[in-house]
Ligand code: NAD
Ligand code: IPM
């Protein structure tokens with residue numbers, strides 16, 4: 001029997017609510033695959049920060065490293081909360097883990113599941129994956145402010161794109177396209193961001209020589225948002241930078257049934273540190289404590305986690321169960337966070 005050591009960071013607001021359901025499902029599915037799951041809960045997020053000033057102590061980071069994978073809910077407070085300045089948790093916890101553990105593939109699948117109502121006309125087929133770069137771009141914090149609070153204040157935020165960083169994520173995206181429908185779309189803004197855009201375009205052109213069976217397409221990010229709504233079936237694998245990937249994956253979630261269904265994995269494909277799985281959504285302070293949070297995105301993220309750990313059959317079992325559950329969700333009936341988790345957990349166990 002195999003034992004998996006899983007670090008669980010529930011985080012803030014609905015984060016712990018949805019991760020509890022994902023852990024429930026993991027615990028329910030594991031025994032059928034001769035696997036035991038040893039979970040360690042890490043109490044990180046707004047409460048810890050407000051009580052102690054700690055965001056992610058080095059000692060905790062070292063402990064996280066010593067796990068097979070990490071399951072995260074969400075961190076961050078209510079936008080505008082004066083006690084919780086923006087970025088403290090997002091940068092200090094979430095991005096720090098992504099950067100320290102070299103999560104260069106931020107994997108965000110988008111699929112319109114049977115029975116899920118699409119907001120798009122004509123119920124188009126939607127099944128694509130966004131490979132979002134996870135360690136560079138505008139997220140690295142390269143910049144600063146001078147002459148703060150004067151009329152001459154100057155703020156810069158410089159996007160970092162390295163040949164190494166772009167090459168490795170582009171290669172990963174080509175491999176995924178090869179294993180899927182053989183189409184890769186680079187999304188960028190090369191008509192304006194000529195420096196970084198040039199590196200991304202040249203990298204895709206160069207790597208494409210090694211993948212003659214993959215068709216390459218390119219869209220400017222603004223046009224990509226049009227096609228995601230008007231013609232989502234044109235996408236198979238999308239590769240893009242950190243910020244564009246963040247923005248288009250919320251849109252991708254919205255066109256495939258909502259943010260409550262969108263899963264993601266922060267993957268270190270080289271295995272030099274544990275990968276981290278989390279819903280695409282945030283901590284949703286507006287619905288915390290009401291039982292309205294949909295745990296499906298967290299549960300599907302747990303399926304990505306199983307797949308990453310080589311438990312492909314268990315992952316498929318969770319996904320199939322979620323699909324069956326989604327197909328039975330009928331308009332008008334509402335279930336609580338725990339009711340959805342219980343329903344999926346009891347189904348995967350049988
Ligand atoms: P959000 O994703 O938390 O919420 C946006 C909207 O989606 C809200 O109306 C919310 O109620 C709804 N929603 C989100 N998850 C849902 C779910 N599972 N079921 C049903 N409805 C759901 O985005 P936001 O409001 O911009 O951010 C809130 C906080 O979360 C901020 O502090 C932000 O920085 C943080 N955040 C964290 C992560 C993360 O930890 N990975 C991701 C995004 C945002
Ligand atoms: C996400 C979130 C994060 C991101 C924030 C909270 C740092 O929006 O996971 O999509 O922008 O990557």
Ligand code: MN
Nearest residue numbers: 246247250280
């Ligand atoms: Mn986001």
